[in-house]
Amino acid sequence: MRAAAGPVAVAGSLRGPYTFRMPTLILTHGDVASLVGPSDANAAVETAFALHGSGRTRMPPKVYLPLPEHSGDFRAMPVFIDRLDVGGGPVPAAGIKWINSHPKNPARHALPAVIGVFILSDPETAYPLAIMDATVLTALRTGAAAAVATKHLARLDARSLAVIGCGAQARNTLLAHAGLRHWDTVLLHDSRTAAADALAREHSELPCRVVDVEEASTADVICTMTPSRAPLVLRRSVRPGAHINALGADAPGKQELDSAILRDARVFLDDLEQAFESGEVNVPLHSGALSRDDITGTLGEVIAGSLAGRVAASDITVFDSTGLAVQDLALARVVYERARARGLGQSVALVDG
Numbered sequence: 001m002r003a004a005a006g007p008v009a010v011a012g013s014l015r016g017p018y019t020f021r022m023p024t025l026i027l028t029h030g031d032v033a034s035l036v037g038p039s040d041a042n043a044a045v046e047t048a049f050a051l052h053g054s055g056r057t058r059m060p061p062k063v064y065l066p067l068p069e070h071s072g073d074f075r076a077m078p079v080f081i082d083r084l085d086v087g088g089g090p091v092p093a094a095g096i097k098w099i100n101s102h103p104k105n106p107a108r109h110a111l112p113a114v115i116g117v118f119i120l121s122d123p124e125t126a127y128p129l130a131i132m133d134a135t136v137l138t139a140l141r142t143g144a145a146a147a148v149a150t151k152h153l154a155r156l157d158a159r160s161l162a163v164i165g166c167g168a169q170a171r172n173t174l175l176a177h178a179g180l181r182h183w184d185t186v187l188l189h190d191s192r193t194a195a196a197d198a199l200a201r202e203h204s205e206l207p208c209r210v211v212d213v214e215e216a217s218t219a220d221v222i223c224t225m226t227p228s229r230a231p232l233v234l235r236r237s238v239r240p241g242a243h244i245n246a247l248g249a250d251a252p253g254k255q256e257l258d259s260a261i262l263r264d265a266r267v268f269l270d271d272l273e274q275a276f277e278s279g280e281v282n283v284p285l286h287s288g289a290l291s292r293d294d295i296t297g298t299l300g301e302v303i304a305g306s307l308a309g310r311v312a313a314s315d316i317t318v319f320d321s322t323g324l325a326v327q328d329l330a331l332a333r334v335v336y337e338r339a340r341a342r343g344l345g346q347s348v349a350l351v352d353g
Contacts (some may be wrong), residue, residue, distance in 0.1 A: 024132075028133055029133040032136040034344070038175040047084075057082075057326050132336075150180060168346055229254055231258050248280075259290055269295060269322075270322055274322050279321070
């Protein structure tokens with residue numbers, strides 16, 4: 001259904017009627033998937049990191065609502081950017097993502113483990129511009145964050161890529177990296193060998209091999225995306241000059257990397273406060289195996305040019321990704337602008353006074 005254009009007057013509160021510029025757009029999973037892909041996500045996420053690293057965002061740490069009786073949790077992620085330009089000039093942008101993690105959903109209810117909704121709002125009026133599926137946004141921006149970190153932190157001659165954990169996020173991480181450079185070798189590992197085999201078959205255009213975790217840990221670029229609460233990648237396996245994207249730790253108590261790797265590496269976080277509580281560094285920080293002084297800084301600072309990334313070819317670099325609402329907002333704004341231009345989505349007078 002095409003989006004309605006032009007101002008629309010509706011009944012207001014006791015102060016009388018008011019006018020808004022456009023009804024709220026409802027965008028489904030299919031709408032969002034048809035409007036953006038990995039290259040769009042890479043560009044939007046890189047922009048988001050640069051803005052965050054330059055202090056142009058307001059983004060409280062994500063709020064967790066634990067639901068142990070339902071084997072899951074909800075997360076609320078609000079964000080504001082003062083000037084976001086996704087084409088057509090810079091505008092202020094704001095929104096919030098409401099997303100869950102219910103790992104038992106597929107078996108219990110035949111539903112995805114992760115279901116997300118993003119509300120894009122006009123910061124000046126608070127009017128909801130769009131309500132869209134955020135499952136696609138989350139998958140694309142997660143893979144893009146890793147690829148952007150690889151672009152800025154990995155060695156230029158890095159040619160072997162490893163993905164440890166071949167679940168739902170692995171596909172987008174592979175696609176995001178495939179657009180960066182040629183990879184001579186792609187090593188896949190999962191505790192469920194069938195999952196790694198399936199990912200290798202899906203990406204037969206890439207030089208994929210299914211290997212054990214120790215061999216995967218020897219790659220030039222390593223992406224970890226598991227729910228592990230005990231280190232999987234050990235210091236002895238990681239070679240000098242490696243870059244690691246630690247994507248799996250997104251809640252307190254999760255840890256995928258040997259703490260010795262973090263002590264020996266230049267460690268970059270997506271957001272200091274959020275990662276301290278729920279990122280890869282959260283366990284070693286709380287146990288005393290790592291101190292805050294061991295953290296080099298944020299990826300946004302590197303992209304914004306205020307902090308050096310890789311200093312020497314032999315450096316081990318680690319990007320600790322917890323997932324930022326600013327990434328979702330940047331990509332959601334791209335989705336919204338394209339939906340308006342192409343007449344996609346269902347227009348509703350959601351705020352009717």
